Amino acid sequence: MSDLVDQLVAGALDRVTAWPDGALARSSPPPRSVLPGSFNPLHDGHLNLARVAEEMTGATVAFEISVTNVDKPPLAVGDVRTRLAQFAGRARVELTRAPTFVEKSRLLPGVTFVVGADTAERLVAARYYGDEARMIAALRDMADRGCRFLVAVRADGAGRVRSLADVAIPQGFARLFTPIPESRFRTDASSSAIRAGRRAAP
Structure with missing residues (x-):
């Protein structure tokens, strides 16, 4: 019988929780704070950001990996397991089929998402929704959840250093966004740069 990761990748489930001890569950209560990403690979910047977010929110941060992506093919089961292995003994991971934050909010209501300013900019950019009305509706949907x-x-x-102050938040939605001060966290590391460095290494 296939396990929950197989079922998620196949589309039979839309969310699976992976606990630090390796146990998998299909209907765990949502965490209070979530740091989404591809984590290919997980690096110290992710872990430090989670630590600062925990200090600010008072809630343990879970990580989230969507096995589906708006711009890329779905992850294979082997890739999901490889990325999950990085968190063994470290942190809870939510595996989802939710590539957008509107979909994430439906699976994980009441959650505080920990994101970079670049992601916040995309969240309020009408071009990612088709038009401004759809963007406003999406923000309202997330707020209502x-x-x-x-x-x-x-x-x-x-x-260029980007912060929440550089993001044009639509009127009425400022309460959805809270900045992490640069004095508390800033990293220029990225998973893509780490992968490029690994490919270039002899």
Whole structure:
């Protein structure tokens, strides 16, 4: 019989919780705080951001990996297991089939999502929704489900430092977003840069 990871990747389930001891569950209560990402690979920046978020919220941060992606093919079962293995003995992971934050909020209501300023910018960019009305409706949907965003400073590919102050939050939704001060957290590390460095290594 296939396990829960197989069922999730196959589309039979839309959410699976992986506990630090390796146990899998299909209907665990949502965590209070979640740090989403691909974690390919997990690095110290992710772990430090989770630690700071825990200090600010008073809630243990779980990590979230969506096995489906808006722009990329779905993850294979082997890839999911490899990424999960990085968290063994470290942290809870929510595996989902929710590539967008609207979908994540439906699976994980009441959650505070821990994101970088670059992600916050995409959250309020109408082009990612088709038009401004759909973007506003999505923000309202997430707000109605009790979700919030804790936003970290992030340096972009050009080295420009972006923070929540640089994000044009639509009127009426400022309460959804809380900044993490740069004095508490900033990392320029990225999983893509780490992968590129590994490929370039002799």
